[in-house]
Amino acid sequence: MCGIFLAVSSQHGLQDPQKDTTNNFENLCRKLRNANSARGEWPDACDEHNISIMNKDGSSGVRIHFFASELQLRGEAPVIQPHRREGKVLCWNGEIFDGLQCLSGPLEQNDGAVLFEALSRTTNAEEVSAVFGGIEGPYAFTFYDVFSGHLYFGRDPLGRRSLLIHKPTNSCPYLLLSSVSAGADPLYSFEELDTSYIYSLDINRLSEQQSRLDTKYAECLYSHSRICGTVVGSSFFACPPLVNINLPPTEFPSVQSLDSIPSYLELPVNSFLEHLDRSVMLQVHNIPPVKKHQARLAVLFSGGIDSTIIAYLAHRHVPLDEPIDLLNVAFENPRKVQLQKEGNIGALPKRQKKIRAHILETSPDRMIQADELRRLCPQRVWNFVEVNVPFEETQATRELIEDLMNPGKTVMDLSLALALYFASKGIGRVKSPTDILPRHYTSAAKVLLNGLGSDELLGGYGRHRTAFQTGGWTAVINELQLEIDRIPTRNLGRDDRVISSHGKEARHPFLSLSVVDFLASLPVHYKLDPRLELGVGDKLLLRLLCQKLGLKEASGRKKRAMQFGSHSARMEGERRGDAII
Numbered sequence: 001m002c003g004i005f006l007a008v009s010s011q012h013g014l015q016d017p018q019k020d021t022t023n024n025f026e027n028l029c030r031k032l033r034n035a036n037s038a039r040g041e042w043p044d045a046c047d048e049h050n051i052s053i054m055n056k057d058g059s060s061g062v063r064i065h066f067f068a069s070e071l072q073l074r075g076e077a078p079v080i081q082p083h084r085r086e087g088k089v090l091c092w093n094g095e096i097f098d099g100l101q102c103l104s105g106p107l108e109q110n111d112g113a114v115l116f117e118a119l120s121r122t123t124n125a126e127e128v129s130a131v132f133g134g135i136e137g138p139y140a141f142t143f144y145d146v147f148s149g150h151l152y153f154g155r156d157p158l159g160r161r162s163l164l165i166h167k168p169t170n171s172c173p174y175l176l177l178s179s180v181s182a183g184a185d186p187l188y189s190f191e192e193l194d195t196s197y198i199y200s201l202d203i204n205r206l207s208e209q210q211s212r213l214d215t216k217y218a219e220c221l222y223s224h225s226r227i228c229g230t231v232v233g234s235s236f237f238a239c240p241p242l243v244n245i246n247l248p249p250t251e252f253p254s255v256q257s258l259d260s261i262p263s264y265l266e267l268p269v270n271s272f273l274e275h276l277d278r279s280v281m282l283q284v285h286n287i288p289p290v291k292k293h294q295a296r297l298a299v300l301f302s303g304g305i306d307s308t309i310i311a312y313l314a315h316r317h318v319p320l321d322e323p324i325d326l327l328n329v330a331f332e333n334p335r336k337v338q339l340q341k342e343g344n345i346g347a348l349p350k351r352q353k354k355i356r357a358h359i360l361e362t363s364p365d366r367m368i369q370a371d372e373l374r375r376l377c378p379q380r381v382w383n384f385v386e387v388n389v390p391f392e393e394t395q396a397t398r399e400l401i402e403d404l405m406n407p408g409k410t411v412m413d414l415s416l417a418l419a420l421y422f423a424s425k426g427i428g429r430v431k432s433p434t435d436i437l438p439r440h441y442t443s444a445a446k447v448l449l450n451g452l453g454s455d456e457l458l459g460g461y462g463r464h465r466t467a468f469q470t471g472g473w474t475a476v477i478n479e480l481q482l483e484i485d486r487i488p489t490r491n492l493g494r495d496d497r498v499i500s501s502h503g504k505e506a507r508h509p510f511l512s513l514s515v516v517d518f519l520a521s522l523p524v525h526y527k528l529d530p531r532l533e534l535g536v537g538d539k540l541l542l543r544l545l546c547q548k549l550g551l552k553e554a555s556g557r558k559k560r561a562m563q564f565g566s567h568s569a570r571m572e573g574e575r576r577g578d579a580i581i
């Protein structure tokens with residue numbers, strides 16, 4: 001987990017003594033370097049590198065400023081970024097969990113260094129695309145190759161890692177690429193970089209004439225297909241898949257209860273287990289140790305079916321003598337408090353009323369799933385970390401969170417970002433079954449598993465049911481394709497920016513491309529059955545898998561979105577989720 005930042009500028013564009021643009025630009029670079037290194041504790045290493053491209057006539061052309069901070073989350077030895085050798089420079093913010101290079105075992109090495117080796121051997125854009133099409137994991141990168149004179153940049157095809165872009169404009173004539181912004185600022189206008197392509201910028205051409213970046217940028221920018229036709233095996237992880245469009249047979253036995261798996265679903269349930277288990281294994285393997293007896297791994301634990309199965313599978317791959325932290329967040333929501341107060345008028349003496357109003361409404365079923373994990377895996381220490389956030393604290397942190405989620409700026413962005421910010425911070429209390437009183441607890445785990453994605457892939461939303469009612473199975477299939485197509489723009493970048501501010505990173509076992517591919521390839525009626533009741537028919541395949549593994553409570557859990565479960569939603573009153581804050 002790292003922060004990367006790159007700025008491309010041209011002397012010509014910045015020489016405007018009237019506006020003091022050079023000074024502004026330098027201040028901006030400093031701010032963005034700080035934002036990218038301020039990620040939790042001081043990162044293990046950070047460095048910068050500058051390149052100036054000279055024109056043939058000796059005048060100075062374009063300058064590229066590279067910066068990267070590195071927080072070592074895999075491998076042994078710390079590595080200094082940007083990686084550079086012989087005129088090639090790589091800034092890498094990502095993890096390689098799977099893919100061509102991994103098969104030969106270099107995982108014990110730093111994956112950025114391994115990637116840099118592979119990229120150093122490329123000579124053109126197609127070969128660069130081929131390298132990225134062959135690796136699986138969350139990433140964002142910039143790669144400059146002096147020989148081709150091209151600057152490449154991109155994000156993983158599901159958009160799991162943040163990379164923001166500011167394109168040169170008349171008043172801000174520079175290109176910026178950055179993992180995180182430094183809050184809203186008139187000197188840039190950031191947006192999330194689109195994941196559909198790998199991009200390259202022809203730096204030599206951009207440099208040629210003494211021209212401004214904003215006028216030349218568009219004609220020097222190339223979008224490269226992520227699919228490479230010529231290098232075998234290089235497109236396994238290139239793009240999100242298409243869903244299986246076969247309609248179910250007119251008659252097939254519907255599942256009567258989750259207790260038994262009908263024979264036609266036995267194989268799919270087993271293969272699903274294999275894929276998901278492997279994804280979890282790859283994501284929890286090789287995490288560097290933290291302090292003695294502390295958990296290296298935490299799960300963002302809403303207490304629903306998704307986070308429970310992810311926690312359970314992680315248990316199979318983490319040494320038994322290590323605890324696993326389950327991070328659960330709840331907010332004091334003034335609107336709820338208000339309701340409770342009003343509902344109680346007259347029933348309690350004044351003082352008591354006041355106390356009661358400040359008690360968080362802890363929903364009792366937060367704990368049910370932790371108890372089920374304890375019953376099923378009794379040798380493991382499960383730290384159920386209750387993160388209870390007082391209203392004042394939410395208010396005090398709001399500005400910081402708005403900066404982190406920028407350019408996200410809706411009410412919905414804020415409520416999700418709040419929930420993730422406090423959950424991933426991991427400060428709360430733990431009460432083990434043998435404790436009488438809860439004790440204060442700070443989670444040291446830097447890797448957080450997130451159960452996001454199963455609703456999209458397996459049809460867990462109300463809209464899938466609605467689609468069935470209005471348009472039958474065809475409409476459900478179309479909706480599932482839309483879900484996959486939307487994953488790259490569904491705010492994983494925002495989540496990444498928020499979580500990495502603590503020097504931690506989220507990993508998404510449901511959203512590895514092999515799991516996504518596998519689930520997309522299944523016929524629709526293996527995944528869900530909208531004819532069945534809620535808590536059975538939605539995400540049917542996952543529910544059957546939970547039953548098979550003995551997670552009986554989890555298998556029947558109904559959906560509750562994180563921001564609603566935690567009460568971070570609607571603290572603003574009845575404003576629509578897409579309203580601007």
Ligand SMILES: *[C@@H]1O[C@H](CO)[C@@H](O)[C@H](O)[C@H]1NC(C)=O
Binds near residue numbers: 007026050
């Ligand atoms: C590299 O360039 C950036 C941006 O212009 C500047 O802030 C930084 O000081 C430069 N670093 C060095 C070592 O020259």
